[in-house]
Amino acid sequence: MQTELSKKLGVEHAVFGFTPFPAVAAAISRAGGFGVLGAVRYTAPDDLKRDLDWLHAHTDGKPYGLDVVMPAKKVEGVTEADVEAMIPAGHREFVEATLAEHGVPELPEGEASGWRITGWMEQVARSQLDVAFDYPIKLLANALGSPPADVIERAHAHDILVAALAGSARHARKHADAGIDIVVAQGYEAGGHTGEIASMVLTPDAVEAVAPLPVLAAGGIGSGEQIAAALALGAQGVWTGSIWLTTTEAELHSRKLTEKLLAATSSDTVRSRALTGKPARQLRTEWTDAWDDPAGPGPLPMPLQGLLVAEAVSRIQKYEVDALLGTPVGQIVGRMNAERSVRGVFDELTRGFERAIDRVNRMAGR
Amino acid sequence: MQTELSKKLGVEHAVFGFTPFPAVAAAISRAGGFGVLGAVRYTAPDDLKRDLDWLHAHTDGKPYGLDVVMPAKKVEGVTEADVEAMIPAGHREFVEATLAEHGVPELPEGEASGWRITGWMEQVARSQLDVAFDYPIKLLANALGSPPADVIERAHAHDILVAALAGSARHARKHADAGIDIVVAQGYEAGGHTGEIASMVLTPDAVEAVAPLPVLAAGGIGSGEQIAAALALGAQGVWTGSIWLTTTEAELHSRKLTEKLLAATSSDTVRSRALTGKPARQLRTEWTDAWDDPAGPGPLPMPLQGLLVAEAVSRIQKYEVDALLGTPVGQIVGRMNAERSVRGVFDELTRGFERAIDRVNRMAGR
Structure with a gap:
């Protein structure tokens, strides 16, 4: 699953995996995808530093990213x-x-x-970034609106691409105007914060709204067939999250x-x-x-x-x-009906993708 | 867009178009899809007879179907x-x-x-069927649960395939157990009665639940890219409705x-x-x-x-x-941003489908 974006980031497959667990993020990157560590639970910078050290040591040199929750509106004092x-x-x-x-x-x-x-407050997110910019992260995603302009600038100065989640075409355009690099179109079916528009409609809406910026389809993606569907809809890759929760590397406690x-x-x-x-x-x-x-x-x-x-x-x-x-x-x-390793899930994604491509080609008479 | 189901029904493209307007249904069938006339507004059998006469005369011999609203539960007297x-x-x-x-x-x-x-009551739906069985309809769809067993039998005796709308895998299995031939998986994003599960998740859920029965994906389908996505998800075709409302043949009054x-x-x-x-x-x-x-x-x-x-x-x-x-x-x-003829919409669907197949093949390295 190669797209312009996956080539730009140097990953084999245009499959982005969001997870709060460093072991899962590392395994996704090692498997050929792009692991994204969720930072919201790190209220102490040292904890984030410890886990980024671990992550960096376990990705075999493959790229990875960080997801923060940074409100666009600043509330002073x-x-x-x-x-x-x-x-x-x-x-x-x-x-x-x-x-x-x-x-x-x-x-x-x-x-x-x-x-x-605390993890939701801007000063905490900023302290997370102060830690993260010391690591060679390739992507910074924000789950709550566009990041502030100075954060986007700082990321770009570090050659880090900036992504933001959007639930509508209007929302996606706002991100593009703010100067981000990638829109994650988060459909109704997605886990976590979502809007009302389902992926089948939202993905092409977002693609049209921000072209030529790349869009990742998020929401409802857990099989290779769904990845093929997302790419058919114009996405440059998929943003997954839920499916990693029941991997053997996840630590749900x-x-x-x-x-x-x-x-x-x-x-x-x-x-x-x-x-x-x-x-x-x-x-x-x-x-x-x-x-x-x-x-x-x-x-x-x-x-x-x-x-x-x-x-x-x-x-x-x-x-x-x-x-x-x-x-x-x-x-x-x-x-998500069986516990499997990240590698096992990833292999099934790539197999299902090939099956889906075979099927649509047959139906298209090719 | 050829699937086993489209071949079985003798249509060029696995695109089913539901519409309350005979002129739209006829134009969909003539364009190579499968027009399905919604019967719910016909409270007088003679009105339905008049419109089925017209429809039959204007499909150039291409197949077409009928959609009724028949409650599964009978309320006597x-x-x-x-x-x-x-x-x-x-x-x-x-x-x-x-x-x-x-x-x-x-x-x-x-x-x-x-x-x-009245159009929602069983006796009205039955009087519609008494009319419809005199025409060579190839498909009978029910928008409200599985049709009663005797209706399914009667349809099969006329070589008519029976379809029913489902909003969940459980719902789809119930239809399959009732003996219907096609499940229309109606996603959250669809117009009219819908469940909570969006098409990206519902389509493969329904496919797995009723295999080898064919599933049509409904909800959010208005472009060839979305058709390609639905087929990638395992559907044998798509069930469309909304996109025909703004065609020049539609009569919204x-x-x-x-x-x-x-x-x-x-x-x-x-x-x-x-x-x-x-x-x-x-x-x-x-x-x-x-x-x-x-x-x-x-x-x-x-x-x-x-x-x-x-x-x-x-x-x-x-x-x-x-x-x-x-x-x-x-x-x-x-x-749906411009009024176009049914043929114009259909041509754009087939062009978009080919574009999407090209794109996913590129991304799959084929």
């Missing part, structure tokens, strides 16, 4: 405490009542909640969650504001149901919701509370 | 009046208040509402509606229960907003909602009330 103070008491009570209903224990004394708002992912069908996800305040696709659970219930208080806007539920999510994960346990994942979860 | 009586007074008041707010006039004395519940469709982007549709009580994708308007507003009474279940709004829809259409004027249409509406 707002601390986490200021944001905390904006959360209504009724919402905090709803969180506690929902956890109590399912018998979710408190965290042990002194154990901090793992995932915090919850066996029960892995089993839920392996058992889920494509009908078992929901696009909900429960996690961050913005619509994000994830496993449907009694937790998302509680937030989506019109009888409840409903989610708060970003960034309040993420801050509100951070500790609750840690508690649900730590105690593996089945009815509430979820994770961002796309509709492709229905095809 | 229920009249339209019984159903009318189940509608709460508050909902009727909401309809009138919303129309009054936009200054929508009443229908003239004696003018009946055009679209009624409202210039303003045609202009709204031509101007709409892929962000301008909504999956709403406003029209029939079941989620159906359509142009987003102040009418759908009113029904989707949590502050309002919300839509009634099928078939009550369709009956409740039938006259209102006729009034909105007759007086072309801009803010409320809509129609079922898929996300592909964003690419």
Whole structure:
């Protein structure tokens, strides 16, 4: 799967793999794809440095990238405490009542909640970049709008391509105007933050909107047939994420969650504001149901919701509370039915791609 | 675009075109596709007979089909009046208040509402079939579940293939078990009744679920690139609908509606229960907003909602009330930007298909 973009980046296959796990990112790059490490969970620069050291040492010299979550709009002088103070008491009570209903224990004394708002704040993302620019990363992706102009400039000065996620043609054009190099068209079926437009329509919309900039198709891609479809739609490659969650290299820290992912069908996800305040696709659970219930208080806007539920999510994960346990994942979860190595998944992608090309050529009478 | 299914049906291209307009269906079949006439609006058998006569005379001997809306569950002895009586007074008041707010006039004395519940009732669908079986139709599609067993048998006795729309793999398997011949996998992005799963994921899900039965991909298909994508995903052809609405042969009866469709982007549709009580994708308007507003009474279940709004829809259409004027249409509406003949659209589909095959072959190094 060779495109102009994969050639430019020096990878064998135009398959980009986003993952929070360095071992998965390294294995994707080694397999001939392009591994992209998600930085959002690194609130301490030293942790990111440690994992980038490891990643760099394990890619066999193959290229890799970093994904940050950097809001385009700068909010000056707002601390986490200021944001905390904006959360209504009724919402905090709803969180506690929902956890109590399912018998979710408190965290042990002194154990901090793992995932915090901090990873979403610009100063944290900037400290991540200060670390990342010391490594030969080839791609910097931003999951939340275009990165600020100075960040794009700094990346370009390091010969790093800048990518940004878009959910509509209008959104994609905004990124192009901001000077980014690659648009990741994130379809409705994708895990994590998504818009309303499905990949079959969004991919060609984005391609037309930003040509000649390259577009990567994201959302619903978990097989070689789907890669062939994305390339037929005009994409220069695919951006995958969900399918790596159930690889043997992934470290989900919850066996029960892995089993839920392996058992889920494509009908078992929901696009909900429960996690961050913005619509994000994830496993449907009694937790998302509680937030989506019109009888409840409903989610708060970003960034309040993420801050509100951070500790609750840690508690649900730590105690593996089945009815509430979820994770961002796309509709492709229905095809994630067996744990396999990254290499195993990758080989199946390339085989399926060849099968699909054979089939369409037959149908085209070639 | 030749597949086993297109060969079986004797058409040049595996492109199925659903349309309520006989002139469009005939032109699709003449262009080398497979025209499918939607029967739901024919409440009088003689009207259907007249249009099937015309269609048969204008397809140059090429095959065509019929699409009915036949509920799988039989409701015995229920009249339209019984159903009318189940509608709460508050909902009727909401309809009138919303129309009054936009200054929508009443229908003239004696003018009946055009679209009624009757087309959705089994006895009406059966009377349509009594007419249709006198014509050499090659395909009978049902938009609402599997048709009853005796209808499938009767179709097969006439050498007619039976198709049914499905929104999930489970749904597709149910159809296969009922003995139908073709599954139309209707993705989230499709116009009309749809499920939650987008075409990129649903098409291969359905293919795997019912193999070796053929699957047609529906939802988001309006270009040859999208046809190539659907075939790469394992479909034996595509089922299109929206793209024919803005052809010169279509008779929408409202210039303003045609202009709204031509101007709409892929962000301008909504999956709403406003029209029939079941989620159906359509142009987003102040009418759908009113029904989707949590502050309002919300839509009634099928078939009550369709009956409740039938006259209102006729009034909105007759007086072309801009803010409320809509129609079922898929996300592909964003690419319907110019009125063209059916032949013009078809030629562009085949050209785009060849371009896409060229591109994926290049990317596959072939």
